[in-house]
Amino acid sequence: MPSPATYEQRRQTAGLFLLAPSIVVLLAILGYPIVESLLLAFQKVQLAAGGIDRQFVGLANFQRLVADETFRRALLNTLYFAAAEVVLVVLIAFAIALLLNHPFGRAGLFRILLVVPWAIAPVANAVLWKWILNANYGVLNGLLQSLGIIDVYQVWLGTPVSALNFLLLVDVWKSVPFVALLLLAGLQRVPSVLYKAAYMDGASRLQTLMHVTLPSMRAAIAVAVVLQTIWSLRIFDLVFVLTRGGPADATVLLNFLAYRVTFNFLDIGYGAAIANVIFVMTILLAILYIRLVRPAGEAAR
Amino acid sequence: MSPSPSSTPLAIELRGVAKTFGSVPVCRDVDLAIAAGEFVTLLGPSGCGKTTTLNMVAGLEDCTSGDILLAGRRVNELSPVERDVAMVFQNYALYPHMTVAQNIGFTLRMRGTPRAEIDRRVKDVTTALELSHVVDRLPAQLSGGQQQRVAIGRAIVREPRIFLFDEPFSNLDAALRVKMRAEVKQLHRRLGVTSLFVTHDQEEAMSISDRIAVMNRGRVEQFGTPEEIYARPATRYVASFIGNPQIELLSGIVEAHEGGPVVRIGSELVRLASSLNTPAGRSVDIGVRPEHVRLGSGTLAGRVRLVQPVGPSSHVVIEWDGGSLIAAQPGFCRLQPGEPIRAEISAADVMVFDHASGVRLSQGMPRAN
Amino acid sequence: MSYAHHRRGGFSLRLLTGAGLVLFVIWSAAPILWLALSSVLEQRALIARPPDLSPQNLTLSNFITVIGSAAALGRGMLNSLIVALFATLASLALGAPAAYALARLSVPRASAIAFLVLATQMLPSIAIAIPLFLVISRLGLIDNLFSLGVVYLSFNLPIVIWILRNFFLGIPDGLEKAAAIDGAGVIGTFWHIVLPISLPPLGAAAVFAFVEAWNEFFFALILTRQSAQTVPLVIAAFAGQYQTVFGQMMAAALISVVPVILLAVLFRDWIVRGFADGMMKG
Numbered sequence: 001m002p003s004p005a006t007y008e009q010r011r012q013t014a015g016l017f018l019l020a021p022s023i024v025v026l027l028a029i030l031g032y033p034i035v036e037s038l039l040l041a042f043q044k045v046q047l048a049a050g051g052i053d054r055q056f057v058g059l060a061n062f063q064r065l066v067a068d069e070t071f072r073r074a075l076l077n078t079l080y081f082a083a084a085e086v087v088l089v090v091l092i093a094f095a096i097a098l099l100l101n102h103p104f105g106r107a108g109l110f111r112i113l114l115v116v117p118w119a120i121a122p123v124a125n126a127v128l129w130k131w132i133l134n135a136n137y138g139v140l141n142g143l144l145q146s147l148g149i150i151d152v153y154q155v156w157l158g159t160p161v162s163a164l165n166f167l168l169l170v171d172v173w174k175s176v177p178f179v180a181l182l183l184l185a186g187l188q189r190v191p192s193v194l195y196k197a198a199y200m201d202g203a204s205r206l207q208t209l210m211h212v213t214l215p216s217m218r219a220a221i222a223v224a225v226v227l228q229t230i231w232s233l234r235i236f237d238l239v240f241v242l243t244r245g246g247p248a249d250a251t252v253l254l255n256f257l258a259y260r261v262t263f264n265f266l267d268i269g270y271g272a273a274i275a276n277v278i279f280v281m282t283i284l285l286a287i288l289y290i291r292l293v294r295p296a297g298e299a300a301r
Numbered sequence: 302m303s304p305s306p307s308s309t310p311l312a313i314e315l316r317g318v319a320k321t322f323g324s325v326p327v328c329r330d331v332d333l334a335i336a337a338g339e340f341v342t343l344l345g346p347s348g349c350g351k352t353t354t355l356n357m358v359a360g361l362e363d364c365t366s367g368d369i370l371l372a373g374r375r376v377n378e379l380s381p382v383e384r385d386v387a388m389v390f391q392n393y394a395l396y397p398h399m400t401v402a403q404n405i406g407f408t409l410r411m412r413g414t415p416r417a418e419i420d421r422r423v424k425d426v427t428t429a430l431e432l433s434h435v436v437d438r439l440p441a442q443l444s445g446g447q448q449q450r451v452a453i454g455r456a457i458v459r460e461p462r463i464f465l466f467d468e469p470f471s472n473l474d475a476a477l478r479v480k481m482r483a484e485v486k487q488l489h490r491r492l493g494v495t496s497l498f499v500t501h502d503q504e505e506a507m508s509i510s511d512r513i514a515v516m517n518r519g520r521v522e523q524f525g526t527p528e529e530i531y532a533r534p535a536t537r538y539v540a541s542f543i544g545n546p547q548i549e550l551l552s553g554i555v556e557a558h559e560g561g562p563v564v565r566i567g568s569e570l571v572r573l574a575s576s577l578n579t580p581a582g583r584s585v586d587i588g589v590r591p592e593h594v595r596l597g598s599g600t601l602a603g604r605v606r607l608v609q610p611v612g613p614s615s616h617v618v619i620e621w622d623g624g625s626l627i628a629a630q631p632g633f634c635r636l637q638p639g640e641p642i643r644a645e646i647s648a649a650d651v652m653v654f655d656h657a658s659g660v661r662l663s664q665g666m667p668r669a670n
Numbered sequence: 671m672s673y674a675h676h677r678r679g680g681f682s683l684r685l686l687t688g689a690g691l692v693l694f695v696i697w698s699a700a701p702i703l704w705l706a707l708s709s710v711l712e713q714r715a716l717i718a719r720p721p722d723l724s725p726q727n728l729t730l731s732n733f734i735t736v737i738g739s740a741a742a743l744g745r746g747m748l749n750s751l752i753v754a755l756f757a758t759l760a761s762l763a764l765g766a767p768a769a770y771a772l773a774r775l776s777v778p779r780a781s782a783i784a785f786l787v788l789a790t791q792m793l794p795s796i797a798i799a800i801p802l803f804l805v806i807s808r809l810g811l812i813d814n815l816f817s818l819g820v821v822y823l824s825f826n827l828p829i830v831i832w833i834l835r836n837f838f839l840g841i842p843d844g845l846e847k848a849a850a851i852d853g854a855g856v857i858g859t860f861w862h863i864v865l866p867i868s869l870p871p872l873g874a875a876a877v878f879a880f881v882e883a884w885n886e887f888f889f890a891l892i893l894t895r896q897s898a899q900t901v902p903l904v905i906a907a908f909a910g911q912y913q914t915v916f917g918q919m920m921a922a923a924l925i926s927v928v929p930v931i932l933l934a935v936l937f938r939d940w941i942v943r944g945f946a947d948g949m950m951k952g
């Protein structure tokens with residue numbers, strides 16, 4: 001016979017029991033690596049025969065970062081990539097969300113087109129685009145030549161600037177639909193009485209967009225921007241399959257650099273230091289995200 | 302049914318019950334003693350703590366202090382199942398994924414009742430509530446009145462010790478509400494189960510209850526029969542909350558006058574019962590039920606401000622320099638706004654409240670027999 | 671002009687919208703169509719300049735060759751299925767109760783915990799990959815489906831908790847109170863009342879978890895060698911080895927994405943409601 005407990009007490013006790021397994025799993029799998037990753041960044045790690053030799057070196061790894069030309073290149077690439085991707089993705093996604101919110105855009109086909117690119121594996125996507133962009137037989141070359149836009153087949157991934165921008169294009173294509181879904185959800189949450197009121201007040205469409213839609217969508221857009229930035233910082237598969245960082249490290253993004261330093265060059269401490277840079281950038285963005293969604297959440301409780 | 306003498310233990314007893322959410326007090330010092338078989342209503346405006354009180358009786362919410370006793374036993378630490386209460390919720394709270402029969406049978410299933418018996422009892426209840434033809438429908442496929450009946454069926458299927466109703470009719474239209482009221486009353490008569498009913502509708506409370514507890518800001522202002530509440534309100538709040546149209550309260554100072562105390566309201570004097578034992582100079586509020594104001598002749602002189610016919614009677618607002626009153630006149634009233642008029646109020650009908658505390662000083666209307 | 675009529679707009683707006691929608695369809699569908707088309711064309715048709723799309727070049731030989739010769743693809747699909755199913759079921763089994771606790775069971779500091787949980791999902795994979803790799807290799811669990819599944823579980827769990835918690839927050843509390851009065855305990859209420867009315871968000875969470883696990887590449891690359899390779903690795907390797915056999919490459923890629931595309935299309939409404947809405951609120 002359990003000791004008597006009220007409804008509220010029982011719920012609280014049960015709550016702790018139901019929550020505990022998830023917390024334990026998360027702490028066990030993620031908690032230790034997070035701490036360890038912070039520590040590794042201050043160590044020199046060498047793979048000795050059959051074991052790992054670790055030695056604290058203070059800030060040495062971070063000092064190397066400052067002087068490292070490749071790191072600086074990767075950082076700039078990443079900043080450009082993330083900024084351009086966020087702007088492009090959010091603009092295109094917003095346009096699509098507006099289109100799909102129009103009475104014409106209600107057809108089921110459109111929703112299907114939004115979830116398919118999201119579901120495709122980044123690797124499959126990269127393989128597909130590698131074929132589309134192929135320098136000798138790619139359909140993009142074929143198409144542009146047929147249309148008379150180019151004279152000869154181009155090596156799209158062959159020059160630094162072009163390669164980075166095509167990488168960007170491919171990731172934008174893959175990222176747009178999901179952000180469009182987010183923004184469409186936001187659009188559909190704008191109370192329709194606001195539109196009706198604006199119509200009654202004789203507002204033009206542009207005025208309605210500027211004064212009704214955009215202000216109501218501010219939170220949704222902000223969330224989309226922050227999330228997309230976080231996702232852009234994580235790009236890996238695409239670089240790995242499409243360019244391997246080339247040509248001339250033009251498409252080396254921070255994530256890929258950390259991977260290469262760690263797992264190809266086996267420079268584990270230094271790789272961890274690069275990882276920490278990404279970590280800090282993401283954490284800052286995550287805090288921003290939480291700030292943005294939190295007021296809505298608190299009000300809902 | 303009137304409260305029986307306390308030879309048997311009280312069915313429900315609240316002793317000094319209080320509840321605070323965080324630091325916000327929601328219920329304060331609630332004392333209630335409800336006899337077995339009684340039908341008691343908690344009546345009060347929105348947000349006064351009715352649901353919270355009911356939830357504490359049900360065991361859905363802990364009380365911050367005080368004791369709750371059911372059948373003489375302290376139940377503060379018991380969960381709802383152990384208290385053996387049934388409850389009808391404000392928005393019905395029907396399980397949307399279960400059919401009518403499953404909704405009603407769920408409580409029996411949770412108690413491990415054998416399948417065949419569940420079926421039999423659900424059948425009895427659905428027949429009694431005229432739900433037999435919809436037993437296989439989901440709640441979303443029912444009308445409001447049918448949903449309401451399912452909620453009641455869920456409560457009566459297991460013959461609990463106590464019924465709790467939280468504004469069960471607030472989502473029904475006026476006609477259906479009156480019908481369901483009669484059905485619940487009949488159900489109570491048939492089953493005789495102690496019932497605690499919550500509403501903010503005074504007419505509903507008056508028509509259905511043995512006794513009414515009028516709540517205001519988390520306190521019980523008065524606990525009595527509908528008649529007591531109406532005729533002898535304990536406080537100014539109860540007087541103004543009960544009655545339609547709402548009573549008009551007028552503030553003034555008691556003056557000694559030949560033939561008894563009076564209160565001066567602007568240019569007019571209102572006589573108070575001579576039995577009222579109040580020194581001159583006291584600040585009081587007075588109120589008169591509209592049906593006790595007789596128009597045509599009398600000592601009070603004013604003008605008609607407004608006439609509102611409401612069908613069986615008309616409400617006439619009379620005003621004079623510094624005050625106004627509502628009078629109820631039977632039938633259609635042909636008075637015109639602006640017309641001078643005289644009114645008469647019997648001193649015994651004037652309710653007098655202490656201005657500072659709101660407590661009633663006059664004896665109020667004699668018991669009508 | 672009626673409001674409904676106004677919403678569709680004048681001629682120019684409708685023209686603009688129609689054109690926009692056509693552009694959108696082309697932009698989204700063209701690469702996928704090309705994927706499908708390339709997979710059923712002969713190599714000689716694909717390497718013509720421009721590609722020769724005439725019907726006599728259609729063939730199923732790419733699929734036959736890929737399915738027949740590349741045993742790795744079949745094993746990769748099977749591995750992916752096992753890992754994704756495990757990660758999905760385990761994350762729902764652990765995450766749904768946790769989300770319920772955080773949403774409704776007055777756990778102290780519930781919203782702070784929920785945000786911390788979500789924050790773990792935002793960690794860059796590379797940051798945890800290094801120590802995770804070190805630990806798992808020390809345990810001798812490299813190239814092991816179970817260790818990969820557990821890692822995916824830890825990525826999926828926060829998302830599952832987040833989606834479901836947002837839904838559970840919106841359940842009217844009358845239902846739980848009614849269940850308590852009806853004699854259900856906390857677990858009984860969760861099982862008999864809360865879960866059955868949460869099928870759409872559970873479905874959304876499941877599809878999301880499955881798709882993420884099926885598609886994951888980075889950790890699969892680090893934590894597997896041979897026998898536990900999942901399908902993205904097989905495709906990536908295939909694309910490296912046979913990068914000139916374009917039709918077969920596309921056939922393999924198509925096979926690998928069909929299961930998740932089907933899931934996403936079938937459950938699109940749930941995904942839209944469960945996930946898109948969920949990310950917008952805290």
Ligand SMILES: Nc1ncnc2c1ncn2[C@@H]1O[C@H](COP(=O)(O)OP(=O)(O)OP(=O)(O)O)[C@@H](O)[C@H]1O
Binds near residue numbers: 347348
């Ligand atoms: N969980 C809670 N946390 C904080 N405050 C609460 C909570 N539940 C109720 N309250 C507050 O307590 C007060 C009383 O609430 P209660 O639901 O008991 O009112 P009520 O009399 O039933 O009103 P109504 O007629 O509107 O149902 C309200 O002011 C309400 O805002």
Ligand SMILES: [Mg+2]
Binds near residue numbers: 353467468
């Ligand atoms: Mg209430």
